[in-house]
Amino acid sequence: MSNKVLPRILIIDDFYGRKPPNPDREDLCLRLGLKDITGDEVGNGAPETIPHPLAEAVFCRGQVETGGSVENDLPGTLEVVRKGWEQWPRWALVLLDLEFKTGQIDHDGKPEGRDSDRNPSSYFGLTILEHVWKDPGLRDIPVVILSSMKREAIERRFADQGVWAFIDKTEINRDPLNSLLMEHGLLEDERIIGRSLPLLKCLREARKRARLGNDNILLLGETGTGKELFASYLHKQSGRKGAYVPLFTSGVPETLIDDRLFGHVKGAFDGAYRAEPGAAELADGGTLFIDEFGEIPATIQTKFLRLLDKNIRETQRIGSQSAKKLNLQVVLATNRLDILSSGAFRQALLSRVGAKDPMTLPPLRERAEDIPLLVDFFVKKYEKAFGAESRRVSEEALEALKAYSWPGNVRELEGVIERAVDNYRGLKYLSKNHLNIEIMRQISPPVPPAPTPSEAVSPIQPTVDDISALIQYLEAFTFHPAHRPQWEGKLSEIEGAYARLMARYLESALEAAKRRSEHNQEVFYTFAMKLITGDTQLKPTKAKRLMKDFLSHEAVESLRASHPILHDAYEIALGQRPARQNGKGKGGNSPPRRVQ
Amino acid sequence: MTPAWQKRRSAFNHDWLKNQHMNRLDGFIERLKTEGADVSRIRRFITQDFPEWEVKRETVRELIASFEREMSPRTLFERDPLNRCDAETQRWLGDLVHALWMARYPVKGWICEAEKALKSVDCQYAALKKAIDSLNPIDSEQLAPLLPSFVAFKGACEKLSQAIGQFPHEVLVV
Numbered sequence: 001m002s003n004k005v006l007p008r009i010l011i012i013d014d015f016y017g018r019k020p021p022n023p024d025r026e027d028l029c030l031r032l033g034l035k036d037i038t039g040d041e042v043g044n045g046a047p048e049t050i051p052h053p054l055a056e057a058v059f060c061r062g063q064v065e066t067g068g069s070v071e072n073d074l075p076g077t078l079e080v081v082r083k084g085w086e087q088w089p090r091w092a093l094v095l096l097d098l099e100f101k102t103g104q105i106d107h108d109g110k111p112e113g114r115d116s117d118r119n120p121s122s123y124f125g126l127t128i129l130e131h132v133w134k135d136p137g138l139r140d141i142p143v144v145i146l147s148s149m150k151r152e153a154i155e156r157r158f159a160d161q162g163v164w165a166f167i168d169k170t171e172i173n174r175d176p177l178n179s180l181l182m183e184h185g186l187l188e189d190e191r192i193i194g195r196s197l198p199l200l201k202c203l204r205e206a207r208k209r210a211r212l213g214n215d216n217i218l219l220l221g222e223t224g225t226g227k228e229l230f231a232s233y234l235h236k237q238s239g240r241k242g243a244y245v246p247l248f249t250s251g252v253p254e255t256l257i258d259d260r261l262f263g264h265v266k267g268a269f270d271g272a273y274r275a276e277p278g279a280a281e282l283a284d285g286g287t288l289f290i291d292e293f294g295e296i297p298a299t300i301q302t303k304f305l306r307l308l309d310k311n312i313r314e315t316q317r318i319g320s321q322s323a324k325k326l327n328l329q330v331v332l333a334t335n336r337l338d339i340l341s342s343g344a345f346r347q348a349l350l351s352r353v354g355a356k357d358p359m360t361l362p363p364l365r366e367r368a369e370d371i372p373l374l375v376d377f378f379v380k381k382y383e384k385a386f387g388a389e390s391r392r393v394s395e396e397a398l399e400a401l402k403a404y405s406w407p408g409n410v411r412e413l414e415g416v417i418e419r420a421v422d423n424y425r426g427l428k429y430l431s432k433n434h435l436n437i438e439i440m441r442q443i444s445p446p447v448p449p450a451p452t453p454s455e456a457v458s459p460i461q462p463t464v465d466d467i468s469a470l471i472q473y474l475e476a477f478t479f480h481p482a483h484r485p486q487w488e489g490k491l492s493e494i495e496g497a498y499a500r501l502m503a504r505y506l507e508s509a510l511e512a513a514k515r516r517s518e519h520n521q522e523v524f525y526t527f528a529m530k531l532i533t534g535d536t537q538l539k540p541t542k543a544k545r546l547m548k549d550f551l552s553h554e555a556v557e558s559l560r561a562s563h564p565i566l567h568d569a570y571e572i573a574l575g576q577r578p579a580r581q582n583g584k585g586k587g588g589n590s591p592p593r594r595v596q
Numbered sequence: 597m598t599p600a601w602q603k604r605r606s607a608f609n610h611d612w613l614k615n616q617h618m619n620r621l622d623g624f625i626e627r628l629k630t631e632g633a634d635v636s637r638i639r640r641f642i643t644q645d646f647p648e649w650e651v652k653r654e655t656v657r658e659l660i661a662s663f664e665r666e667m668s669p670r671t672l673f674e675r676d677p678l679n680r681c682d683a684e685t686q687r688w689l690g691d692l693v694h695a696l697w698m699a700r701y702p703v704k705g706w707i708c709e710a711e712k713a714l715k716s717v718d719c720q721y722a723a724l725k726k727a728i729d730s731l732n733p734i735d736s737e738q739l740a741p742l743l744p745s746f747v748a749f750k751g752a753c754e755k756l757s758q759a760i761g762q763f764p765h766e767v768l769v770v
Contacts, residue, residue, distance in 0.1 A: 027623025148614040
């Protein structure tokens with residue numbers, strides 16, 4: 001396996017979970033290639049070093065010893081399960097024993113065992129399993145039963161609780177455990193950055209699909225979700241020795257797609273000076289990835305369907321009379337998430353590509369916890385590319401990035417980071433202000449926690465829709481004498497914040513007005529002020545005066561400098577530029593510029 | 597109420613043979629294959645864990661020998677409600693259900709297979725013990741040529757575990 005972080009496995013077992021010195025646990029770790037990181041070896045020396053470990057293992061006995069007796073500990077066990085699931089690295093797999101021996105400790109130091117321990121209907125392992133399965137927060141944990149007990153008596157019961165597999169303790173060693181991890185585990189990948197559950201589940205599904213090796217796999221995903229990366233991952237996981245060949249159809253003329261996909265023989269058309277194989281042939285023995293397969297023109301659909309038919313899988317070069325059999329995995333992608341219902345695809349094509357059972361890639365908004373990792377990755381990538389200073393990214397910036405909905409997904413995030421690093425190459429700290437303002441404007445700044453003594457004030461959500469909440473908040477805000485150190489000397493800061501709030505208010509109105517009155521600037525500015533004041537009779541002179549009030553505070557200076565629309569409005573308000581009439585202004589007055 | 601025979605089988609087959617002995621044997625084999633492995637752990641297996649077989653051999657021999665007596669449906673006459681039958685009925689009916697049980701289930705076959713598996717483990721153990729006793733010192737280098745024999749011993753242990761595991765888990769009625 002090539003994962004950069006060792007997967008972490010939880011082993012819940014009364015025998016191997018006993019505290020060290022526990023030679024049986026050491027032997028199990030050696031056998032399975034596990035690095036014991038339980039951390040309970042205090043005073044007993046470090047665990048034995050395992051060469052090239054496959055995974056990290058945390059052992060949990062699931063029991064407590066009290067007064068010379070051993071009893072099962074369900075709450076404690078579930079706590080261990082939960083804690084390791086909610087933090088990173090989360091459990092990639094949980095191996096669960098069935099029979100837990102309880103009772104008085106005998107002369108060997110082991111519990112003597114009770115009848116109920118041995119009864120399949122009351123196995124403690126199944127009790128743990130039931131509680132994990134019932135808890136929506138834990139249900140996604142991949143659990144595998146690891147036991148030397150007979151499975152027949154409980155087969156149905158553990159299947160009902162979502163168990164992924166049943167492994168005999170005496171049969172498992174390093175290789176079967178690796179297979180288990182690959183098949184059922186939640187594993188990171190080096191190239192597809194992220195560790196969120198939706199992503200890890202998608203990677204697991206990809207490994208399962210690729211195992212067949214010669215299937216057609218349909219990838220559905222919004223733009224920028226990494227369909228090509230996944231296609232490459234599917235190739236890697238298929239174990240196919242041949243090449244991975246991507247074919248991008250978007251923007252390629254229809255007439256060329258036939259040639260790119262199937263190739264041609266010499267003399268097939270003007271300029272075909274020599275025979276050329278197509279992408280399908282080049283991928284023989286490997287994987288062919290066709291991005292935006294919906295672009296394949298109808299004129300070659302018959303040929304395309306023969307390539308997609310797993311029983312036929314043949315390709316025919318342009319100008320050739322014979323077809324060639326291929327052995328390949330075909331990965332097809334589209335961002336048309338409505339592929340089945342859109343009516344844009346032929347039924348025969350849909351059934352061949354497996355449209356009823358696609359792999360859907362999670363959009364970035366559903367894996368916001370991956371954003372810090374992605375940001376770190378892209379920051380480093382572009383620092384290196386631009387020869388820029390290495391930097392840290394502020395928490396505030398990360399929070400803002402996580403709050404955004406990312407319609408362009410990872411590609412959009414990469415673009416934002418690329419621009420930020422490029423624009424501020426010398427900085428060692430990347431803050432929210434350095435990120436693309438177009439994005440950040442969609443996320444209003446969080447209101448700082450107020451030192452208010454009034455418990456009755458409800459916290460507001462800092463979005464533009466909550467003007468009434470903002471007003472309520474401001475109205476209710478008090479400066480309690482007891483908090484003097486916090487408000488003392490803050491007048492200019494408060495005034496500045498208020499002035500910038502008003503300027504942003506005006507800016508929105510100007511933007512809205514611009515759409516209505518593109519060519520008459522006096523109408524434009526007056527209309528913007530009408531929008532704010534609600535005064536439909538507002539005169540242009542008064543509008544200008546109000547605009548000046550909005551923008552004259554020194555705290556707004558930087559906003560004016562960075563926002564052309566505010567800069568222009570301020571100059572008009574000051575009378576430094578005459579407002580243009582009917583699109584024919586003087587004195588170099590430019591029409592309102594769109595803020596980028 | 598779990599029959600005492602089942603408890604003894606579980607203690608031998610599940611707790612000792614599978615969970616402990618075969619696991620430690622696997623660990624030992626892995627260390628023997630690994631360059632620079634901890635010699636003290638290798639010695640510990642040879643001197644402490646491996647000879648445990650000599651004690652457990654008797655346990656499993658007794659286990660196999662007592663199966664027919666302890667897991668026969670005849671034992672049901674020792675418990676309520678069949679123990680309420682008079683002694684004569686218990687005797688002849690007990691003999692009858694025992695004979696039927698022996699006829700219906702491959703009891704002799706289970707026993708025979710387990711004895712064969714036991715003998716195989718025992719033979720391989722004896723050969724290995726003799727080879728180990730001639731070693732001086734006991735270290736990875738000296739033990740390395742014995743690796744195939746230890747792998748074969750593990751295979752024999754697995755067969756014994758399977759043979760013991762195939763005895764029924766409850767008193768089968770006829």
